[in-house]
Amino acid sequence: MSTRQWAVIGLLTTALAWAGNALIARASAGMLPPISLSFWRWSCALLLLLPFTAKGVWQYRQILLTHWKRLVILSALSISSYNTLLYQAAQSTTAINLTLVGTGLPVAAFFWSLLLLRQWPARATLCGAFLGFCGLLLILAGGQPERLLMLEFNDGDLIMLAAVLSWGLYSVLLQRWVMPIPGLVLMAAMLLCGVPLLVPFFLWELVHVGSMPLTWQAAGAVGYTAVFASLVAYVAWNNGVKVLGPATASLFSYLTPVFTALLGVLLLREQLHWYHLVGGALTFLGLLLATRWPQVSR
Template structure:
């Protein structure tokens, strides 16, 4: 976004709030559309072609910055490759694999705990101080995740009968947490658009060999119909590029702490959209797990402002796609 456009938008504060409402709506739509499309398009195909399309759209705008900052990119190539692997490649591919065996509502609820995983991993790997009330928030959110994964039945956990998709989604959130912590340790001095374009390019290259193996030896290809094409375009444009732009502007306009509140809308939107388009219904365990997750998020992000603000800046720079 140019400085001129940014200056114009900053004079209309309401646009920031509109964008911050649309962002979780697009992230929720990502889970719902993935759940509805995964029977027709293999997960790795969804992930690969989503990023190819997004890259084709962004490259004309991002390439000049990549060329201008090519020495920085070359010097930090190893770090940027690791960052792209955990975020663009692993997070999104795992999310689409999760959609095979779990609901869009579960995906969104588990995905909402990203700030919790960032704070937890920052404490474990970076030695960040965790206050008692923040630890309580983390514990509540983890309890909410276990409630959702167990579908409210303890025997699911003790008998190791959890849905594979729920566990895969936990792995996806863990991957994003590792990305956020790694970004903090090895920050790359690049403009946001340059960083995003480079990350998508590197992440697409990481996915490519796995996609080719999956294409030729496992899942095979897919039929390009109007519906599958529209799904891929949605993945690339709405939860990817537009959500990134809206989130970026919103965080700059009202600050990361206030913008964080809008993240809580993602599971709400997902449950509504999943009910309308997929016929998913909410169970008591969704309500209980969702309340525990919400309470944990409020406690953890209010008392761990540095970690929360860092997580939000990470999402602003890379553009999260749930």
């Protein structure tokens, strides 16, 4: 398959992995401290990845040291901020609000692309974004548009908005600050920067909230998020941004609630409704339209 097709498959995998992450965020709210979950997730991911990338990190040390400021900023926006803010937001808002605010990711990516890259998305990308957004709203509304007018927003939604802006900026800077480093080595370097940035917040939560419980549920949450939502998803996302650009890659975030609904049907035995099928079809059609043609006009 072509590089473009592999990028699309990787972004589909990312959306699926993030759907599982969303289920864990919802299920662990009130049970697992959010900063601790983020800290142990990334620490385990680093321990798993470092044995395979330590030689590469040393080999590319001069490039990494040359770009250390950029590396720290990228790590802070992604490793340290995005998921920590998402887990924190899940403590005080509903799952549907989290998903609805999360739909702003393509808008954030469009905004940062225009501001920093002077790039305006192509017409096909905008049309695909509109179709995907309509499909997503249909799912969130449960086939009843008036339900969207009844939503109430709170502090957790503002935290999720900050997470969306952080991830959008990370995606755009990742394309702007291209570093000649293999994907896994870059990921390891970002973890080496991002995990220490989480330590002060982790220690604060440890003192004021308490430690993570030593249970199988907590271990499972950390294990899944470390392997699939961290290593697999981030490497695939970074490659997708590199190949397709941040504006188009961000559209795949629309699939996260679609996959979340499907996982709910398969794993939680939730009922499958017509709006799941129609909304999912519109979302996939929008992504097909957005990824079929060149993505950016200047």
